[in-house]
Amino acid sequence: MNKAELIKNIANQNKIALNEAEIMVNAVTEGIMTSLIENEKLQIKGFGSFEVTKHNNLFELVFKAGKTFNQIINKIDIIDELSNSKGFTKVEVEIIRYAFEYFRPREEEVRNTLDIELIADDIGYEFEEVDAACENLIDLRVLTSFDFGKPCTISLPKRFYKFYHS
Structure with a gap:
């Protein structure tokens, strides 16, 4: 750049x-x-x-x-490692990237969960394709599913929190 x-x-x-x-x-x-x-x-x-x-x-x-900069670089390395080593589809990689960015700590709010419909809208894929990809990522334990009355709510597993909360 x-x-x-x-x-x-x-x-x-x-x-x-x-x-x-x-x-x-x-x-x-x-x-x-x-x-x-x-x-x-x-x-x-x-x-x-x-x-x-x-x-x-x-x-x-x-x-x-600095510490925060290193954490961001390590996060990118983890995303690249996940997407390269496990043979994820393009939509799965986009979901992983989106989730890491979405759950990044912000001063104004704490984000714990994410609606799959929002992901589909934001990354430009059909809901059904994103839903299927999220189910696969949940099965692989890359994402965690929650049932808060919304059938399509996800979060990052706790093992990824170290990138944001250390």
């Missing part, structure tokens, strides 16, 4: 104008550069730290990933 794509993503995700997103991205990158030029270590909690070090008369930028 380049800077223009980053700006566009930020604008779309936050429903703001492109020029506002560009101002934000420029402010952050300029702040990082200024800090590093002044030989200060910069830490962004959860994301990581930046530091300029000197080796053999050469300056080097060192980035160390």
Whole structure:
């Protein structure tokens, strides 16, 4: 992803104008550069730290990933591992990705369950196909099924919570 794509993503995700997103991205990158030029270590909690070090008369930028950033990377690795090693269908992989994103902790709410109809609408597959794929993922213990008066309610199994709640 380049800077223009980053700006566009930020604008779309936050429903703001492109020029506002560009101002934000420029402010952050300029702040990082200024800090590093002044030989200060910069830490962004959860994301990581930046530091300029000197080796053999050469300056080097060192980035160390933070805890939250590492958890996100590990989550992606788990999704890729699941989708590659178990021979999941395309719709099953989309459901797994959607579930991991949906259950990501947010400050404003805690999400415990997910309606399969919502998944079908959001990922663009027919309900019947998503329902069948979810049943298979439940049988494989990748998803957990709940019966709250809604026959099609799922959640991630507790073994996946460590990616979000550690």
